Amino acid sequence: xxxxxxxxxxxxxxxxxxxxxxxxxxxxxxxxxxxxxxxxxxxxxxxxxxxxxxxxxxxxxxxxxxxxxxxxxxxxxxxxxxxxxxxxxxxxxxxxxxxxxxxxxxxxxxxxxxxxxxxxxxxxxxxxxxxxxxxxxxxxxxxxxxxxxxxxxxxxxxxxxxx
Ligand code: MG
Numbered sequence: 001x002x003x004x005x006x007x008x009x010x011x012x013x014x015x016x017x018x019x020x021x022x023x024x025x026x027x028x029x030x031x032x033x034x035x036x037x038x039x040x041x042x043x044x045x046x047x048x049x050x051x052x053x054x055x056x057x058x059x060x061x062x063x064x065x066x067x068x069x070x071x072x073x074x075x076x077x078x079x080x081x082x083x084x085x086x087x088x089x090x091x092x093x094x095x096x097x098x099x100x101x102x103x104x105x106x107x108x109x110x111x112x113x114x115x116x117x118x119x120x121x122x123x124x125x126x127x128x129x130x131x132x133x134x135x136x137x138x139x140x141x142x143x144x145x146x147x148x149x150x151x152x153x154x155x156x157x158x159x160x161x162x163x
Contacts, residue, residue, distance in 0.1 A: 005052030010152035022113035
């Protein structure tokens with residue numbers, strides 16, 4: 001049996017903060033103002049993984065009112081969601097992600113981001129070499145992303161039952 005999940009996240013961009021996407025730190029003058037490391041791609045991935053197995057959402061698992069998640073690496077959220085996937089009897093088949101960012105060009109980073117996500121998922125997956133796809137878009141200047149004030153990500157995940 002196959003199931004799908006989808007996730008979305010966005011964060012405000014401000015000067016002088018680090019910018020993490022997919023577990024990779026980008027060389028950027030703008031970064032995320034956030035409770036954790038502000039990695040919208042890993043947050044969207046976490047929600048997609050949870051969604052695929054009816055596991056709720058990232059806010060239920062890791063409330064941003066809880067100080068223990070302050071400044072945490074978001075890979076921790078992905079690992080917890082993967083544990084839910086495993087407990088439900090599924091493995092990850094593939095991931096398709098889109099990042100929305102105007103502040104800098106992502107082309108130099110896309111391969112590294114896909115490789116990092118592949119590495120995070122592989123322990124609980126049966127991921128083919130090309131199973132993680134990362135796309136990048138601008139918003140053509142027409143909203144907060146376009147005005148350099150935000151970064152957003154959208155992720156779809158397919159999982160398959162192990163049985
Ligand atoms: Mg977030």
